[in-house]
Amino acid sequence: MQNTFEHALPDAKGYFGEYGGSFIPPELETIMGEIAAAYDECKNDPGYLEELARLYKHFVGRPSPIFYAENLSSKYGVDIYLKREDLNHTGAHKINHCLGEALLAKKMGKKKLIAETGAGQHGVALATAAALVGLECDIYMGEVDIRKEHPNVVRMRILGANVIPATHGRKTLKEAVDAAFEAYMKDPITQIYAIGSVVGPHPFPMMVRDFQSIIGNEAKVQFREMTGGLPDNLVACVGGGSNAMGLFTAFLDEDDVKIHGAEPAGRSLNLEGEHAATLTLGEPGIMHGFKSYMLKDKEGEPQEVYSVASGLDYPSVGPQHSYLKDEGRVNYGTIGDDEAIDAFFELSRLEGIIPAIESAHAVAYALKLAKQGEKGSILINLSGRGDKDIDFVVEQYGAKYGIESLV
Numbered sequence: 467m468q469n470t471f472e473h474a475l476p477d478a479k480g481y482f483g484e485y486g487g488s489f490i491p492p493e494l495e496t497i498m499g500e501i502a503a504a505y506d507e508c509k510n511d512p513g514y515l516e517e518l519a520r521l522y523k524h525f526v527g528r529p530s531p532i533f534y535a536e537n538l539s540s541k542y543g544v545d546i547y548l549k550r551e552d553l554n555h556t557g558a559h560k561i562n563h564c565l566g567e568a569l570l571a572k573k574m575g576k577k578k579l580i581a582e583t584g585a586g587q588h589g590v591a592l593a594t595a596a597a598l599v600g601l602e603c604d605i606y607m608g609e610v611d612i613r614k615e616h617p618n619v620v621r622m623r624i625l626g627a628n629v630i631p632a633t634h635g636r637k638t639l640k641e642a643v644d645a646a647f648e649a650y651m652k653d654p655i656t657q658i659y660a661i662g663s664v665v666g667p668h669p670f671p672m673m674v675r676d677f678q679s680i681i682g683n684e685a686k687v688q689f690r691e692m693t694g695g696l697p698d699n700l701v702a703c704v705g706g707g708s709n710a711m712g713l714f715t716a717f718l719d720e721d722d723v724k725i726h727g728a729e730p731a732g733r734s735l736n737l738e739g740e741h742a743a744t745l746t747l748g749e750p751g752i753m754h755g756f757k758s759y760m761l762k763d764k765e766g767e768p769q770e771v772y773s774v775a776s777g778l779d780y781p782s783v784g785p786q787h788s789y790l791k792d793e794g795r796v797n798y799g800t801i802g803d804d805e806a807i808d809a810f811f812e813l814s815r816l817e818g819i820i821p822a823i824e825s826a827h828a829v830a831y832a833l834k835l836a837k838q839g840e841k842g843s844i845l846i847n848l849s850g851r852g853d854k855d856i857d858f859v860v861e862q863y864g865a866k867y868g869i870e871s872l873v
């Protein structure tokens with residue numbers, strides 16, 4: 467089959483311009499080198515690529531469709547299309563890289579997949595891939611997120627994974643990353659850290675991007691079939707940045723396509739700890755093994771961050787996004803909690819699609835473009851479905867949208 471995983475960046479050391487690289491203890495360097503070499507073999511191995519393609523088609527249900535959102539389009543006076551990653555098995559884009567990572571781990575003879583999870587989506591996707599491929603699975607998750615995303619915790623347990631709470635600091639995604647990293651360091655030989663986004667040391671930002679780039683590869687063909695051309699705008703939400711890189715990669719060389727990333731402004735951009743707008747307000751630095759824009763506190767440590775979307779509250783971002791920001795190829799803007807929740811209800815009630823709160827940030831960004839006078843077409847990456855969020859949304863925001871308690 468055709469190899470769609472070849473890109474100019476990163477360089478051999480994992481750099482996208484000045485970002486990325488690998489800042490890790492010496493004992494991990496050898497292991498990362500082995501993972502990079504194994505991945506290099508896999509991406510040129512027809513057997514591996516065929517198996518991945520088979521699972522994408524018959525297990526995940528790919529290709530995910532593009533849907534023309536007619537009601538939303540006529541209300542906002544612009545053509546809005548949705549790339550339906552919410553329809554994937556497990557309900558989000560994360561299964562795309564989890565299957566790639568699980569097959570790689572199996573090929574390398576690893577016994578256990580370990581990872582952190584925020585909204586629980588990465589945990590569920592990885593536990594799913596582990597069950598399918600036949601590997602053990604330990605998932606680290608902040609105590610706050612465990613409560614907020616309870617249904618996903620139950621799913622992981624049913625799928626046979628261990629869910630291990632991170633109990634320090636804000637007890638959310640960053641702390642889960644710390645805990646998972648610590649566990650990985652204890653045994654990097656039989657375990658593999660299956661990173662949940664385009665972050666971490668080389669080769670992960672490249673590998674996860676490559677696995678996710680199927681989104682944009684499909685979308686380009688599908689959009690041409692539907693309209694005869696390419697979209698004028700792409701929009702995706704940016705937490706770590708994997709669904710965004712997944713959509714963007716196929717279009718980076720298409721100069722006529724404007725590309726937008728939506729970061730979470732949370733409750734306020736003016737208050738430290740109340741947002742996770744890394745590219746908008748951060749500065750270059752090193753954390754979790756790679757160089758990128760990050761939000762630092764006064765001591766230079768990673769800031770505490772917040773978003774109503776658990777999957778978006780991370781104080782750094784994939785290094786390729788930092789590069790694309792500096793190059794001016796992608797516009798990064800912000801969407802606050804309230805705008806995201808508005809878009810969550812707007813899409814639910816106009817199109818019959820309940821989006822993940824993460825994805826609702828992308829929808830809100832597209833509606834903002836329309837309100838600002840954009841007339842061209844907009845292709846939104848609908849990264850996941852909102853089933854995981856419904857109880858939280860109704861509890862916190864139901865009254866504002868006419869949903870009073872029924873119990």
Ligand SMILES: *Cc1c(COP(=O)(O)O)cnc(C)c1O
Nearest residue numbers: 587705706707708709777824850
């Ligand atoms: C995890 C998640 C995100 C954020 O992760 P990225 O790596 O930025 O894509 C966005 N949407 C959904 C539905 C998620 O589960």
